[in-house]
Amino acid sequence: MRYLGYAGQQITPELEERMDLMCDLCNEVAHPASVSCTYDAADLPLELPGKSIAEHLANAQEVVLFAATLGHGVDRELRRLSATDPLGQVLFDAAATAAIEREANRLEAQVRAQAAERGLFCSWRFSPGYGDLPLSVQPDLLRTLNATRRLGITLTPSNLMVPTKSVTAIVGVHPTPQPGLASSCAVCELAEFCALRSRGMRCGAQPTERGTPL
Numbered sequence: 001m002r003y004l005g006y007a008g009q010q011i012t013p014e015l016e017e018r019m020d021l022m023c024d025l026c027n028e029v030a031h032p033a034s035v036s037c038t039y040d041a042a043d044l045p046l047e048l049p050g051k052s053i054a055e056h057l058a059n060a061q062e063v064v065l066f067a068a069t070l071g072h073g074v075d076r077e078l079r080r081l082s083a084t085d086p087l088g089q090v091l092f093d094a095a096a097t098a099a100i101e102r103e104a105n106r107l108e109a110q111v112r113a114q115a116a117e118r119g120l121f122c123s124w125r126f127s128p129g130y131g132d133l134p135l136s137v138q139p140d141l142l143r144t145l146n147a148t149r150r151l152g153i154t155l156t157p158s159n160l161m162v163p164t165k166s167v168t169a170i171v172g173v174h175p176t177p178q179p180g181l182a183s184s185c186a187v188c189e190l191a192e193f194c195a196l197r198s199r200g201m202r203c204g205a206q207p208t209e210r211g212t213p214l
């Protein structure tokens with residue numbers, strides 16, 4: 001609904017049914033896959049230009065890079081729908097965008113949980129194109145992760161990823177809590193995948209006096 005620009009409009013039962021069908025179709029043709037690598041911040045094998053990412057990773061001791069994709073089947077379906085069913089294409093495209101964001105949330109939750117278990121704290125995931133980190137970093141990022149061979153992700157001449165429903169991201173792992181995360185687990189988009197809450201832990205919190213993270 002978010003990626004359709006929903007703002008409280010009335011949804012007819014017919015439209016709701018089509019949305020459900022397109023979500024089902026997306027789940028059928030998507031094959032989520034991902035790769036990630038963790039590096040010492042002082043030993044990062046690629047240059048990340050710009051002030052925004054420098055601020056984002058300031059004082060990070062490690063940097064996690066990851067790439068995820070839904071695969072080529074989703075693009076094939078988008079092309080098919082664009083020729084046969086324009087409404088279906090719009091609904092399917094929104095479902096696929098939600099699906100790749102969900103996959104990125106799953107990966108980020110995993111990175112945060114692993115950091116928290118070591119008493120470390122993550123910054124939120126940052127992708128090329130945010131702030132002044134240019135898309136021109138994508139070739140190096142994909143090469144570093146070997147993402148073309150491992151996931152089949154390639155780039156257009158303007159550095160857009162193919163399959164289109166793919167993401168790359170950069171997460172800093174820091175010795176101190178980082179700003180900009182969800183203010184509470186109740187509003188956190190990663191909650192569905194979070195392995196911390198069930199253990200009474202919180203990704204952005206310092207250990208309490210009793211030594212048990214909040």
Ligand code: SF4
Nearest residue numbers: 185188191194202203
């Ligand atoms: S649900 Fe809570 S602990 Fe888990 S990632 Fe989100 S904010 Fe962190």
